[in-house]
Amino acid sequence: MKIKGYFLNLSEVAQMSNFEQYSGALFDLHGVIADTSKYHLQAWHQLATELGVEWTSTLAQSVVGMSRSDAVTAILHAGNLERQYSVQQQTALGDHKNEMYLKLIAHMSPADILPGVIDFLNDLQQHHFGIVLASASVNAPLEIQRMALESYFPLIVDPATLAHNKPAPDIYQQAAAMLNRSPQQCLGFEDSQTGLAALNAAGVISIGIGEEAEIATAQVKLPNTSALSLANIAQMIG
Structure with a gap:
């Protein structure tokens, strides 16, 4: 692990912040x-x-991080259309959106991985962190496969198994349980208000990535994925 030109091992980082x-x-x-x-x-x-x-822009911001069904509900609510569509019809609308999405990501590849992510995942593995993907998207396993990230994410929460999706804490509580850890032993990474609300409600250390306005509720704030490192996070938590 490197910071300010020096290499640190995890024990040194732990001394810095009880990490x-x-x-x-x-x-x-x-x-x-x-x-x-x-x-x-x-x-x-x-x-x-x-x-x-x-x-x-308000509607766009609201659907980020939502499950498919919740996003359909939000769009129908914005147009005062909730009563015009049955539960079955709303499910069909979500499926229609998913078909459009799958066409858009048909050529997804490792080139779509954000800067710094691979180095950070390697850093986590080298320091024996358990890693779980906790996305509200049912397409997450397919996207992980197309980006050739299966070795980093053998564990993926199935959002279909949850009673409530983000911003409820269920998905992150289940992710922690998959590692046999408590939420308080975990770091969580999000870029949306909805996702950060889920992390905070679960009791996971919330690390927001992106613009200040969108990640204001994060306990640790990073401007972009290039800033991801255990050393940076340890210093900011400490």
Whole structure:
């Protein structure tokens, strides 16, 4: 691990900030591992347009990090259309959006991995952190495969098994349980208000990546994925 030109081992980092208590790393996917949020937003935008719902910045911000069904509900609510669609029809709308999304990511590859992510994942593995992907997207396993990241993410939470998705804490509680760790022993990585709300509610150390306004509720704030390192995080927690 390198910081300010020096190499640190994990025991030294632990002395800096009692960092040794953390041994799990729980990741969102979109905007944290890969820049695919734009494809999700493009597909949701297209669905809203088809429904005659005005696509605003507020609506776009609200659907980031949401499950498919919750995002459909948000779009219908924005257009006062909730009562016009049955549960089955809303599911069909979500499936239609997913079809559009899958077409957009058909050529996804390791080139879509954000800067610094591979180095950070290697850093985590070298220091024996358990790693879990905790994305609200049911497409997450496919995207991980297309980016050739399976060796880093053998554990992926299935959002279909959850009673409630983000911003509820369920997904991160389950991710921690998959590692046989408590949420308080884990670091969580998110780029949206919805995801950070889930981390904070679960009791996971929340690490926000991105613009200050979007990650204001994070306990640790990083401007971009290039800033990801255990040394940086240990110093900021300490």
